[in-house]
Amino acid sequence: xxxxxxxxxxxxxxxxxxxxxxxxxxxxxxxxxxxxxxxxxxxxxxxxxxxxxxxxxxxxxxxxxxxxxxxxxxxxxxxxxxxxxxxxxxxxxxxxxxxxxxxxxxxxxxxxxxxxxxxxxxxxxxxxxxxxxxxxxxxxxxxxxxxxxxxxxxxxxxxxxxxxxxxxxxxxxx
Numbered sequence: 001x002x003x004x005x006x007x008x009x010x011x012x013x014x015x016x017x018x019x020x021x022x023x024x025x026x027x028x029x030x031x032x033x034x035x036x037x038x039x040x041x042x043x044x045x046x047x048x049x050x051x052x053x054x055x056x057x058x059x060x061x062x063x064x065x066x067x068x069x070x071x072x073x074x075x076x077x078x079x080x081x082x083x084x085x086x087x088x089x090x091x092x093x094x095x096x097x098x099x100x101x102x103x104x105x106x107x108x109x110x111x112x113x114x115x116x117x118x119x120x121x122x123x124x125x126x127x128x129x130x131x132x133x134x135x136x137x138x139x140x141x142x143x144x145x146x147x148x149x150x151x152x153x154x155x156x157x158x159x160x161x162x163x164x165x166x167x168x169x170x171x172x173x174x
Contacts, residue, residue, distance in 0.1 A: 029062060042075050097123050
């Protein structure tokens with residue numbers, strides 16, 4: 001992971017590197033970063049676009065960029081087929097039509113970009129996009145809530161430990 005000073009040296013990234021709130025771990029920026037990372041990471045599904053898109057979405061939402069970039073890795077080569085299958089299934093349940101058999105056959109045969117493009121240009125694209133949108137929004141909302149509660153629990157635990165130590169020190173001094 002590059003340091004902030006290295007990012008400030010890059011002319012394209014320098015304006016974002018100087019905004020400290022995008023790099024700090026606070027109770028507001030971490031859940032926002034988790035939500036943005038999940039939203040972009042699941043919906044985009046293109047490795048280079050995910051991190052850049054998540055970082056750019058963190059700017060207006062004031063989310064934590066490192067957390068958002070890390071959350072995009074939830075959609076990896078192992079989980080992407082499951083995410084695609086679930087989104088097609090969900091899109092089909094909502095009334096769109098995409099043939100899962102064709103999807104599995106293309107995946108197992110190692111189809112090229114042209115064959116995937118033809119499949120997407122059929123009536124499978126609406127089912128896939130609607131399913132991806134719903135899954136990404138729901139996972140972003142769940143990620144936001146879980147990370148906000150986890151952050152609150154972690155900070156409360158640190159505070160209780162600190163207060164217990166202070167109390168033990170005062171009891172020992174008396």
